[in-house]
Amino acid sequence: MKHNLHFFTVFNPLLKPTEKFLxxxxxxxxxxxxxxxxxxxxxxxxxxxxxxxxxxxxxNVEQYKSIVFENKRSHRDTHLFISDFNFxxxxxxxxxxxxxxxxxETLSIYETEDVEIWFxxxxxxxxxxxxxxxxDQIAKLSSGDHRTLNPYLPGLRYPLIxxxxxxxMYFKKxxxxxxxxxxxxxxxQDIVHHSQVxxxxxxxxxxxxxxxxxxxxxxxxDLFANLHEKDAQYQQKLSSVAFSYLKILEALxxxxxxxxxxxxxxxxxxxxTLSEMYKVLNRFIWQGYNVDxxxxxxxxxxxxxxxxIDVRNFLHQNAGSAPIHSVSSEVSLSTGxxxxxxxxxxxxxxxxxxxxxxxxxxxxxxxxxxxxx
Numbered sequence: 001m002k003h004n005l006h007f008f009t010v011f012n013p014l015l016k017p018t019e020k021f022l023x024x025x026x027x028x029x030x031x032x033x034x035x036x037x038x039x040x041x042x043x044x045x046x047x048x049x050x051x052x053x054x055x056x057x058x059x060n061v062e063q064y065k066s067i068v069f070e071n072k073r074s075h076r077d078t079h080l081f082i083s084d085f086n087f088x089x090x091x092x093x094x095x096x097x098x099x100x101x102x103x104x105e106t107l108s109i110y111e112t113e114d115v116e117i118w119f120x121x122x123x124x125x126x127x128x129x130x131x132x133x134x135x136d137q138i139a140k141l142s143s144g145d146h147r148t149l150n151p152y153l154p155g156l157r158y159p160l161i162x163x164x165x166x167x168x169m170y171f172k173k174x175x176x177x178x179x180x181x182x183x184x185x186x187x188x189q190d191i192v193h194h195s196q197v198x199x200x201x202x203x204x205x206x207x208x209x210x211x212x213x214x215x216x217x218x219x220x221x222d223l224f225a226n227l228h229e230k231d232a233q234y235q236q237k238l239s240s241v242a243f244s245y246l247k248i249l250e251a252l253x254x255x256x257x258x259x260x261x262x263x264x265x266x267x268x269x270x271x272x273t274l275s276e277m278y279k280v281l282n283r284f285i286w287q288g289y290n291v292d293x294x295x296x297x298x299x300x301x302x303x304x305x306x307x308x309i310d311v312r313n314f315l316h317q318n319a320g321s322a323p324i325h326s327v328s329s330e331v332s333l334s335t336g337x338x339x340x341x342x343x344x345x346x347x348x349x350x351x352x353x354x355x356x357x358x359x360x361x362x363x364x365x366x367x368x369x370x371x372x373x
Contacts, residue, residue, distance in 0.1 A: 088134040320333055
């Protein structure tokens with residue numbers, strides 16, 4: 001299958017107008033977001049590629065323009081991937097030009113720079129905020145003779161024309177909603193992304209989770225970090241933390257365990273509750289099929305064994321008035337039950353069910369469910 005072409009460029013993170021932002025990309029994102037939030041239907045900014053040296057061969061700008069044109073004609077987005085090899089951004093390109101925009105349409109950093117090409121951007125989001133995860137994202141891009149890219153390839157002339165091997169639809173899936181307006185925990189400096197989550201879930205595992213589940217984990221940990229026992233709603237909020245983790249588990253199992261089972265039986269159901277999945281784990285039977293036999297000698301044999309023993313035992317535990325697999329959001333759990341669920345899932349004093357699922361399910365790249373849950 002032929003993928004549509006996009007662009008990939010890099011920038012120097014040391015070049016930034018003010019110390020208020022981590023990088024110029026953060027400033028660019030914030031300025032564009034403010035304009036979109038203000039209700040400007042035509043809000044845009046121009047990202048520029050600073051000319052590195054006069055010795056470089058001139059860019060064939062018409063080639064870049066033709067890619068945008070062809071993508072629009074095929075009703076596809078054109079993406080500009082932006083990185084300093086630490087952060088990895090994706091932006092939606094409206095057009096490409098060599099005409100210098102008005103000062104109000106771009107960053108002040110470009111005022112004294114020789115910019116060889118401009119990308120008109122209407123939407124943007126941060127995908128990765130760590131070198132390892134960013135390297136993995138860059139490796140999903142190919143350009144010319146390079147099947148996959150990496151930061152250390154010599155002789156690359158940016159901006160590169162690239163093929164995104166992941167075929168991810170970063171903006172179309174949100175339809176008329178701008179992705180830049182959606183909450184992104186990687187950009188929220190007030191949320192405990194790098195501390196309370198990182199010490200229980202290794203970053204390498206955390207980055208493998210889809211955006212939605214990352215946000216659910218960070219939301220739960222942010223709520224947990226700000227709990228006070230003297231708060232009149234302490235137990236209710238703690239129950240919300242526990243229930244959030246159960247919804248995360250439900251989403252993970254739907255898109256790992258149940259997806260693998262459905263691939264092997266004639267089933268078209270999209271979603272299963274924890275109670276329904278507990279029955280599968282407890283009886284090893286689904287729609288008359290023996291799940292042991294379905295999973296035997298497959299890539300997911302060991303993953304199934306973990307689920308039918310460890311996950312089943314966790315869901316079987318009593319959470320007060322009912323077993324964990326039947327807990328609902330209307331139930332106010334005891335402090336002990338809530339902490340048990342949270343600690344078992346996240347891995348406090350143990351490896352944690354989330355870690356186990358991420359590590360045991362192969363290949364992890366098959367998990368794509370940002371809209372789930």
